[in-house]
Amino acid sequence: MDASRETTAERLLDWYDAHARTLPWRAPPGTPAPDPYRVWLSEVMLQQTTVAAVKEYFAKFTRLWPSVSDLAAARDEEVMAAWAGLGYYARARNLLACAREVAARGGAFPETEVELRTLPGLGPYTAAAVAAIAFGARAVVVDANVERVVSRLFAIETALPASRPEIRERTDDITPQARAGDFAQAMMDLGSGICTVREPKCLLCPLSEMCAARASGDPARLPVKAPKKAKPTRTGRAFWIEARIAGEDHVWLVRRAGKGMLGGMRALPDDGWAARQDGHGEDLAEGPWEPAGRVSHVFSHFALDLRLAIHAGASPPEDLGEGEWWPLEKLDEAGLPTLFAKAARLALAHTGEDA
DNA sequence: AATACGTGGTG
DNA sequence: TCACCAAGTAT
Numbered sequence A: 001m002d003a004s005r006e007t008t009a010e011r012l013l014d015w016y017d018a019h020a021r022t023l024p025w026r027a028p029p030g031t032p033a034p035d036p037y038r039v040w041l042s043e044v045m046l047q048q049t050t051v052a053a054v055k056e057y058f059a060k061f062t063r064l065w066p067s068v069s070d071l072a073a074a075r076d077e078e079v080m081a082a083w084a085g086l087g088y089y090a091r092a093r094n095l096l097a098c099a100r101e102v103a104a105r106g107g108a109f110p111e112t113e114v115e116l117r118t119l120p121g122l123g124p125y126t127a128a129a130v131a132a133i134a135f136g137a138r139a140v141v142v143d144a145n146v147e148r149v150v151s152r153l154f155a156i157e158t159a160l161p162a163s164r165p166e167i168r169e170r171t172d173d174i175t176p177q178a179r180a181g182d183f184a185q186a187m188m189d190l191g192s193g194i195c196t197v198r199e200p201k202c203l204l205c206p207l208s209e210m211c212a213a214r215a216s217g218d219p220a221r222l223p224v225k226a227p228k229k230a231k232p233t234r235t236g237r238a239f240w241i242e243a244r245i246a247g248e249d250h251v252w253l254v255r256r257a258g259k260g261m262l263g264g265m266r267a268l269p270d271d272g273w274a275a276r277q278d279g280h281g282e283d284l285a286e287g288p289w290e291p292a293g294r295v296s297h298v299f300s301h302f303a304l305d306l307r308l309a310i311h312a313g314a315s316p317p318e319d320l321g322e323g324e325w326w327p328l329e330k331l332d333e334a335g336l337p338t339l340f341a342k343a344a345r346l347a348l349a350h351t352g353e354d355a
Numbered sequence B: 001a002a003t004a005c006g007t008g009g010t011g
Numbered sequence C: 001t002c003a004c005c006a007a008g009t010a011t
Helices: A003-019 A037-043 A051-064 A068-073 A076-083 A090-104 A123-134 A144-155 A164-174 A180-193 A212-216 A328-333 A339-352
Strands: A235-247 A248-255 A290-298 A303-311 A325-327
Touching: A003 A180, A037 A051, A037 A123, A051 A076, A068 A090, A068 A123, A068 A303, A068 A328, A076 A325, A123 A180, A144 A180, A144 A212, A164 A290, A212 A325, A235 A339, A248 A328, A325 A328, A328 A339
Parallel strands: A235 A303
Antiparallel strands: A235 A248, A248 A325, A290 A303
8 A cells, every 4th residue: 555545544544533413323533332232233234325314213112122132132113113214124134133143143243244145235335334344344435425535636527427436446545454435434523514515614624635626627427327217106095994993983995915006015005006017906905985185106116196095994905915004193103104194194184173 | 237115314 | 396316235
C-alpha cells in the first residue's frame, strides 16, 4: 500500500473519530465492537432502508428478543408482525431462518466473511459489513454510499451497475488493514451526510483534496446511473369482512403465501392482484359488497390502485377459506403491511368505527 | 443478467 | 407534488 492510499483511509478515520454519528447499534470509534447479533440485526434492517426508519424497529426487536437465541425461539407470526411496515419482507423471513441456524450452532455467529456469506439474507454487503464491524476483519464493504463516494473520488464515468467491479477494486485499494469496520462506517457516514446525492458538502469533506469529481467541478454528476424503468399501475380489490363474535367486532384476516409480494404477512383477503399484471381478479364470495373507496400504494416495481369492498352484514360469507377472525380492538397488533393498514383505516373511517 | 421485492424521507 | 432513493439479496 503506497503513501497516498494510506492517506485516504487515515484522513477518513481521523474525520470519523471526530464526527461519527451516534447510533443505537454502533460502538463509538475506538471502543470494543458491539454484540454481533446487534450488528447483524441492524445491517439486515438497513438494507435499502433509511436509518430513521430502522431506529424504532431495532429498539423493538432488541427489546422483544435481546439475543439471537431469543429471536430463534420466537414464532414466525410474531416476528413478521414486528417487521410489518419496514418493507422487503423476505428480509424478515431470512432473518428468522438465519437466527435459527445460528442458534443451532450454539448461538454464536461465524466470524469470517466466507462463512457469514452462507447464512440466509447475508449477501456480499452484509457479510462484509458484519465481518468488519463485529469481528474486526479486513473486509471490503460496498454499499450505495460507498458506490457514490468512490465513484466521485476516482471520477468513474462508467454507469452503475456496470461500474460495480471497478468500484469494488478501488474500494479494496483504499480499505485499511486495521479498523476496516470503522473505515466502512466512516464511508457510510460520509456518503450519508457529506457526499450526498444532491449538493454534496465538499467544503466539509475530509477527502475533497483527493477527489477527482471535486476537481472536475461537478461532483453531483457522479455516479452515472442507468435509466430506470417506468412503473406500471395495477388494479385490484380487497375485502373487509366484519362480524360480531362474542359481543366484539372482528375482521377476517388471512396470511399471505410464504413467497412473493408481502409474503408471510397478515392481510385482508383480496382478488389476487399480486399475481396479475392487470388486476381484475375474482370476487371473494357472493354477498352484498359495499364499495368503500380506494387506496393508492406504490411498491418497488409497480403502483397499485386498490378498491375496497366491505361486507358488514350480520352473517358473513360462508366460503371464506383459511383465515382468522381478528378483534378490531387489537387491529394494530395484527402486523398488517402498509398497504393493508391503509385499507383498514379506510374501512374503519367508512364504517364509522374510527377516524 | 435482469427482475422481484416495500416503505417513508427528501428536495 | 412527485420522482428519486436508501447500510441489498435471492433467483
